[in-house]
Amino acid sequence: AQSVTQPDIHITVSEGASLELRCNYSYGATPYLFWYVQSPGQGLQLLLKYFSGDTLVQGIKGFEAEFKRSQSSFNLRKPSVHWSDAAEYFCAVVTYSGNTPLVFGKGTRLSVIA
Amino acid sequence: DAGVIQSPRHEVTEMGQEVTLRCKPISGHDYLFWYRQTMMRGLELLIYFNNNVPIDDSGMPEDRFSAKMPNASFSTLKIQPSEPRDSAVYFCASSLTLGTGTASYGYTFGSGTRLTVV
Numbered sequence: 142a143q144s145v146t147q148p149d150i151h152i153t154v155s156e157g158a159s160l161e162l163r164c165n166y167s168y169g170a171t172p173y174l175f176w177y178v179q180s181p182g183q184g185l186q187l188l189l190k191y192f193s194g195d196t197l198v199q200g201i202k203g204f205e206a207e208f209k210r211s212q213s214s215f216n217l218r219k220p221s222v223h224w225s226d227a228a229e230y231f232c233a234v235v236t237y238s239g240n241t242p243l244v245f246g247k248g249t250r251l252s253v254i255a
Numbered sequence: 256d257a258g259v260i261q262s263p264r265h266e267v268t269e270m271g272q273e274v275t276l277r278c279k280p281i282s283g284h285d286y287l288f289w290y291r292q293t294m295m296r297g298l299e300l301l302i303y304f305n306n307n308v309p310i311d312d313s314g315m316p317e318d319r320f321s322a323k324m325p326n327a328s329f330s331t332l333k334i335q336p337s338e339p340r341d342s343a344v345y346f347c348a349s350s351l352t353l354g355t356g357t358a359s360y361g362y363t364f365g366s367g368t369r370l371t372v373v
Contacts, residue, residue, distance in 0.1 A: 175361050177361070177364075182366070183366055183367075184259070184346055184348075184364030184365050184366045184367055185346070185348075185362075185364040186364070187361040187362075190361055231298065233361075235353070240353060241353065242288060242300055242303055242311075242353060243361070243362060244300075245297065245298040246297070247296075247297035247298075248297055248298070
């Protein structure tokens with residue numbers, strides 16, 4: 142069964158600094174990968190997704206993620222973090238066959254300091 | 256569309272009481288999911304429906320939990336009797352597909368119901 146690991150439970154970055162959140166998946170074939178963001182008191186919002194093609198995908202709010210098959214990773218990046226980016230970030234995966242629901246990682250909480 | 260609508264936003268109840276959480280999915284979405292979020296376990300899928308039919312309820316923790324979807328625009332998650340360890344945020348989500356396909360845009364989540372059982 143597919144699974145997702147987000148190694149970092151909590152990350153703190155300074156406003157204006159760059160950000161990289163890690164995500165590793167476990168699945169034999171090419172998965173479909175997603176990043177979601179959860180602002181405090183809110184539901185999850187889709188940031189970006191990867192299905193096929195270009196391994197660097199752009200999302201909303203200035204985020205991007207790169208799929209690296211050799212490393213089974215799908216890390217989320219942002220060149221300059223804003224205070225409003227403080228939230229919980231979830232990586233999710235679904236198999237190519239598509240007959241199972243999304244499986245979510247446990248999330249990484251991002252704090253932004255001045 | 257107003258998105259996925261959950262009610263209530265917050266629920267505080269006493270141990271042993273029945274709790275009913277409600278969800279209205281996005282019109283036209285064929286799939287509806289119930290998730291539970293806790294610090295310890297993250298996001299857990301409890302059950303999901305396809306065209307109002309429960310497909311997989313293997314994530315429902317105990318018989319005290321039940322879910323129904325009487326029509327395409329309404330679903331409930333019921334806990335009876337409730338226990339303190341049920342305290343969590345419960346999310347409902349809906350989707351056109353199960354996650355893949357060119358029409359897939361992922362899931363749309365509601366704002367959640369924060370349940371506190373005292």
